[in-house]
Structures are given as structure tokens and as C-alpha cells.
Amino acid sequence: MSATKDKATMENSDDEANIEPVKANTIDELHSLQRKKNVTPNKSKNDLDDYSGQERHKQQLESISASLASLTRETGPKVVRGDPALRTQTQRVAHVPHQRITPTIAVSDSALKFTHVLYNLSPAELYEQAIKYEKGSFVTSTGALATLSGAKTGRCPKDKRVVKDDLTENDLWWGKGSPNIEMDEHSFMVNRERAVDYLNSLDKVFVNDQFLNWDLENRIKVRIVSARAYHSLFMHNMCIRPTPEELENFGTPDFTIYNAGQFPCNRYTHYMTSSTSVDINLARKEMVILGTQYAGEMKKGLFSLMHYLMPKRQILSLHSGCNMGKDGDVALFFGLSGTGKTTLSTDHNRYLIGDDEHCWSEDGVSNIEGGCYAKCIDLSKEKEPDIWNAIKFGTVVENVVFDDHFRVVDYEDKSVTENTRAAYPIEYIPNVKLPCVGPHPKNVILLACDAFGVLPPVSKLSLSQTMYHFISGYTALVAGTEEGIKEPQATFSACFGAAFIMLHPTKYAAMLAEKMQNHGATGWLVNTGWSGGSYGSGNRIKLSYTRKIIDAIHSGSLLNVEYKKTEIFGLEIPTELEGVPSEILDPENTWSDKAAYKETLLKLARLFKKNFETFTDYKIGEDNKLTEDILAAGPIF
Ligand SMILES: Nc1ncnc2c1ncn2[C@@H]1O[C@H](COP(=O)(O)OP(=O)(O)OP(=O)(O)O)[C@@H](O)[C@H]1O
Ligand SMILES: O=C([O-])CC(=O)C(=O)O
Ligand SMILES: [Ca+2]
Ligand SMILES: [Mn+2]
DSSP: OHHHHHHHHHHHHHHGGGSOOOSOSSHHHHHHHHSOTTOOTTSOTTTTTSHHHHHHHHHHHHHHHHHTOOSSSSSOOEEEESOTTOTTOGGGSOOOGGGOOOOOTTOOGGGGSEEEEEESOOHHHHHHHHHHHSTTOEEOTTSOEEEOOTTOOSOOGGGEEEEOSHHHHHHSOOSTTOSOOEEOHHHHHHHHHHHHHHHHHSSEEEEEEEEEOSOGGGOEEEEEEESOHHHHHHHHHHSBOOOHHHHHTOOSOSEEEEEETTSOOOTTSTTOOSSOEEEEETTTTEEEEESOOOTHHHHHHHHHHHHHHHHHTTOEEEOEEEEEOTTOOEEEEEESTTSSHHHHHSOTTSEEEESSOEEEETTEEEESOSEEEEEOTTOOTTTSHHHHHHOSTTOEEESOEEOTTTOOEETTOOSSOSOOEEEEEGGGSTTBOSSSEESOEEEEEEEEOBTTSOSOSEEEEOHHHHHHHHHHOEEEEESOSSSSOOOEEEEEOGGGOTTTOOSOHHHHHHHHHHHHHHHTOEEEEEEOSEESSSBTTBEEOOHHHHHHHHHHHHHSGGGGSOEEEOTTTOOEEESOBTTBOGGGTSHHHHOSOHHHHHHHHHHHHHHHHHHHGGGTTOOOTTOHHHHHHHHHTSOOO
């Protein structure tokens, strides 16, 4: 060790004459040389040098200040760009001399301080912020940023509120089964003020200006104001990232999220039932988050917004994955959480358009997002190589456990939660389709993870069956996976995303039926759940088998095989499929106890029937015949 050091010193002294003297007098000056100025992506080369650059910069700060404005005080806070802790940075120079107002009686304490705005920071900058200031932030062995989302490790649908006003009273779906729990405008403003005051009380906030929807004609500009680098990096990955030019001309956002998740709502506020509240106000084009730091609330809040805005433009919003084959054949993958949208749309032989949220317009499909949000529990390199490899620098991994020294993530560890997640930019998947748009779908695949083990691994659906299952939105997961065997829990979630829809499910269903009819798409029901018995006696269908099934759907080969009809559900099932043992194609074969099979099948059929009762009074679109067909397409017993 010391020998090497001596050698190095000697070599250095030999060369000494050739070495330039350090261009700094102090260590701080040396550090300041490390960072090149004016190469931040959101400044063009002449920005800040010329008048228009300064003007744009000023407008941007004013816009952010307006976003953060209190509605009971007169003005927005004084905002300035840059991290208050970084003394040597150029950004520290306050470019807002015009805002130097003398305090008057109407100005509150928060208007006397500057709120530093960290505007569209890069992943590297956000890593530094997270590691420095947010407990539980670590770099993993593959370079991802591990974070903790706090007490909430999943969404809180019971705490979601939507403002009921003249605009939304008739438009939206309210009441039984609806995810839209009402609140009034005043209570929204109470929560908004609380969030804004909290954010303004901080030294710094993160602001992301980004886009939703790859369909340029229907792109939505969103601004996310948050207090955590974790939230900013998550949204950087999940929304569409603007180019420097697009950011410069961003202008006023169409929708703004105030994420004050560290701070609770006040339970004495009308309509609040816990200290968590996730509030959407469509008229104000705003969303407020209090009392939960789970980042998925932002992603799915924006999805709710799209479920309102897009149908108004005759565009169908879909809780689905989407990919495209080499020949341009597009498939949609609908399904509730954990049924395989991300896993199956990420397919090494196909182009990924998106894993979770899409739009289907007159022109075809488009992804709403700029990233993917994959479940990580039990993630394995050989089964899901593309997702595995996407967990690298820039990716946020939430609530995973890793070893103390090498920071190698143990994907099997559920110590924090079973809902561990990775959020990465979509281009981290090698065969992504950029821009994330495609032609009209050829196949519409409905995924259900049936822990009862009675649904066939694959069935071909008629249009009315597709609509019946789309409106039902069935899956069955196992409640507690640890303490012994528990009964599977059936979940019905209309349109495979009842938590996010805004209008009545039949509105989306009618649009889907029309689009599928017009474009000749085929519907399929794929069970990614149990086979050979219910949870406890059977096993989850091997992912490799499901992939073979999906391959046969994509290639069209499954259209040309022999089918037989199942009893009760009346599903058309293939008798043979290459690469999949024929006996598993009919679930009845895989149950040793035939009576138990029949009983479980009937039990599930009754659950379907009961769930559908709420929809029997509704007409699907203008077509009476279709409505009748859909009602007849359910289980018969
Ligand atoms: N046969 C199978 N088919 C699909 N997924 C399977 C299968 N067997 C096991 N899995 C596992 O099930 C999970 C499916 O999760 P995935 O992330 O794809 O859900 P998702 O539908 O995208 O849900 P969300 O909307 O919550 O993101 C993965 O962890 C995957 O490894
Ligand atoms: O929103 C989330 O937390 C995860 C998700 O994609 C879903 O539940 O559909
Ligand atoms: Ca997913
Ligand atoms: Mn989802």
C-alpha cells in the first residue's frame, strides 16, 4: 500500500513541471469548478443572457408564485430558484428584484421569506436532495434510489374526495359503487390552504412541469408541487418529460397537484374521515394531497383527471397495458392491480407502448404516461429480465429491503410491505415504442387473477361477453398470504379501474364496444391466477404458460383452433395450445375433487351475478340489442 503511494508521489514529482496550478484558492472555489454553469437542461444557451430569456424566467417564477398563492392573503409567496443550502451556485442569485415589496400589514410571515423552488431538477440532483434530506433514501447496488413512502404503502381510496358542484353534479358518477366521494368547494379550499401554507412554510419545494398523453393533440400540461425529492423524481419518471424547448414554452399548466403528504388534513374539516385526504377539484383544475406520501396517489389522481377530460373529447381512457408486434398489431391488457398488465405488456418480442394508462382515440392508442410502475415483489431476473434491468440509476424503488453493506435489494422481503414498486422512465425498457402511440388494437385482453382457480387460463370472448367482463372487472386475490390458508377475496371493479373512473361505467363500456366493433378487435379473458384448485391446494399458473397463451393471441394462431364451451360461464376455451399442457386449458380437469370444483364455480358465478345487479338498469350506448346481449353474457345457472 505505502509502496504504491510512494511510487505515485515520485511519478508526480517527476511530472511536476507539466502540471497546471489549481485554478482555485480555496476548497469552495475548487468545488465550484466541479459544476459547469449554464448547462442545466432547462436553459437554452442564450437564456438569461438576453432580454427574452430573462423575461421568460421571470414569467415562470411568477407562474409558480401564482400556483402557490394563498387565497386568503393577497399574493403568492416570493419564490426564487435554487437550493438554499448550496451557497456556491449561480442559481442562488435571486432573479426577482421586482418582487422586493415592503411588508405591509396585509402580508403574513410566510410572505416575508423566500420559498426556494427546485424546478424540474435532474435525476442526479434529485438523488442528492433525497439522500441529504430524506430519511430512508439510499442508492441500491444497481444505482436505483431506494425510498420509503412512510406510513402509507398503497393508495387510500376511502380518503379520495371529489368536489361536487354545478359542473360535476350531473356529469360524474356518484353514490353506491362510485369512487367519487363528494366534498364541497369550501372544504376543498380549507384543504388547499392547508397544503399551500405547509408548502410555503418550507425552505424549498420541488416543482415539476410535465405532460400527460403522447397524443400531441390531446396533451395535458401538469404541474406538481411537492416537498420531497422522492415525489419529484417519481413524477419525473412517470409523466412525460418535456424537452428543454418545450419546458421553456410551457406557459400555464392545465392542472396542478399540491402534494403536502407529510402534513395531515384537519379531521374537523367537513367531509374528512381520517387525517388523509386526496382531493380533486375539476373546476379549479387542482388536486390536493394531505396525510399520505404514497407517490401512486399522484399518478392515479392524474389518471382520474384523464378519465374525466378524455371522454368529453370522445376519447376512451383505459386502465390497461399496451404493446405492439413487429407487424403493427396492438394489444390492450386490462386488469386490476397485480393481474399482470405491466408483466405481460413488457414482452421482449414486442414493442412496449405503455404498462398502465392509455387513451384510445379516432387515431389509435396513446400512452398517458412517460414511465412504468412495476410491482417488485418476488421479481426475478430470469422471469422478468426487462423490468429487472430497468432498475438502475434514475429508477425509484419504493419500500424495498436491501442488505446493509452492498445495498443489494432482496425482492422477496415483504418486511415493509408486499406492495414494493419500481418507477422508471419508459425508455429504460429496451424495445419501447417511441413516441408511445400505436394503431387501433387488434386484441383486447382482460386479465383476471382468479385465486378460486375455476376460470380457464384463456377464453375467447364475444363482444357482449367482453363487455360483461369489462363492466364486472373481476379479480380474486388472497387476503393474507402469510398466516395459513385464507379464502380468496373476490373483487369487482368496474372497467378494471373503478377507483379511477369519473363517469358511470356504462359510458366507458359503450365507447369500448363501439371502438372494438369499428376496428374488429377480438376480446379474450386470461386467468393469470390459480389452476388445479383454489389458493391453498392449486398453484398460480406459471408465467411461462401465460406468456405462451399471450403469444398465441398476438400471432392470431389462437383464432384457428378448436374450441369448446364451458358450463355456467359459457366461455369458449381452446382444446390445444402449443407450449401449454392441454389438460390445464379446462380447469375442471385439474381439480381432483370434481364436486368441489362445481361448488366453487357456482360460488363465483353467484358473486358475478350479485355484482352485476347494479348495472342491470342501465343501457349501454344507444343500442338496446347490445344491452340485452350483455346482460345475457354473464353466467347462467
Ligand atoms: N401467470 C402469471 N401471469 C402474470 N403475472 C404473474 C403470473 N404469475 C405470477 N405473476 C406475478 O404477478 C405480478 C403481476 O403484477 P403487475 O405489476 O404486472 O400488475 P399490474 O396489473 O401491472 O398492476 P398495477 O395496476 O397495480 O400496476 C407480478 O409480480 C408477476 O411476476
Ligand atoms: O396506483 C397504484 O398504486 C398502483 C397501480 O397501478 C394500481 O393500483 O392500479
Ligand atoms: Ca403496473
Ligand atoms: Mn395500475
